[in-house]
Amino acid sequence: MTTPVGSQAVDRASALLALIVESGGPRTFTSLVDELGLAKSTTSRLLQAMERRRLVQRDRAGAFRPGALFSLYAARPSALHDLSELARPTMEHLSDVCRETVNIAVPRGSQVVQIGQVDSRYVVGATNWVGVDAPAHCTALGKVLYAYGALTPPRGNLERRTAHSPMDRAQLDHMLVEVRRRGWAASLDELEVGLAAVGAPVRAVDGGVVAAISVSGPTNRINDLGITKLGDLLVTELRGLAALLGHQPRKEGVA
Structure with a gap:
């Protein structure tokens, strides 16, 4: 079956x-051109059309990067909702496996903002953490983002919620080294005695951490x-959620 010309153009533009x-x-x-294998004239025509629609833009060296529409979208409050919804299946799967509360949080200024939650299957532990303000250094989510x-x-003295909370910046820095080594963070009785959490990073296209899930x-x-x-x-x-956000981990030996 022959692909309609219009559909072919859309497919090529989407791939580009x-x-x-x-x-x-x-x-x-x-x-x-080299990676997609399209003709130079076709690639040029598609890029010009996407430039007009602000889907792509050129930097000072003439290279192409995502356009202004992507920046405008990222700045919209609804972008956080969309991230939460994208993460929802992963969070629900974690909840099915662990039966505990699963949260997603993003950095905003100097704060950790929780934007989504899947509740615990237990009666004890079903607190809604969305919108709750807590010292980030006492939480698994905060440690991941740090x-x-x-x-x-x-900087300066750290608020201690319990005897298990980090005492000072030096102790916190040591904890963060361990987070990077393991790839995940833990908070055991640090925010409240009897409460524990484990969190890990969510990476975006460039490998940067844009959120954490615990x-x-x-x-x-x-x-x-x-x-x-x-x-x-x-x-x-x-890793699966990061892949949905476009992140592709570098293979060993590849610069």
């Missing part, structure tokens, strides 16, 4: 746009699940 958006950096005209540069760690519940139940096992599960599951 996806390549620019998912590359994580500016793309030269030559690299786009560790990967999405938030700047606090599993939380009573400390005894989280310990029963296994802290390391839960951390590794989160890292594995969130």
Whole structure:
């Protein structure tokens, strides 16, 4: 069956746009032609049309990057809702496996803002954390965002909610080194005695961390699940979510 000309043009434009958006950096005209295998005239015509519609734009060197429409979308409040909805299936799967509360949070200024939650299957532990303000250094979500540069760690004295909370910046920095080494963060009785959480990063196209997802519940139940096992599960599951956001991890040996 022959593909209609109009559909073929849409397919080619979509592939070209996806390549620019998912590359994580500016793309030269030559690299786009080589990778997609389109004729130079076709590629040029499609890029000009997308430029007019603000889907792509050129930098000072003439390379192509995502256009103004993507920046406008990212700045809209609804973008957070869309991120939460995109993460929902992953969060629900984690909830099915762990039966505990699953949250997603993003950095906003110096704060951790929780934008979505899947409730615990247990009566104890079904607190709604969306909109709750908590010291980020006492939370798994906050530690993830600190560790990967999405938030700047606090200076000066740290608020201690319990005897298990980080005492000072030096202790917090040591914790963040461990987060980067393992790929996940834990908070055990640090925000409140009897409450524990494990969190991991959500990466976008360029590999930057744009959000964090955690599993939380009573400390005894989280310990029963296994802290390391839960951390590794989160890292594995969130790779799939990152892929939906366009992130493609570099292969070993590839610069």
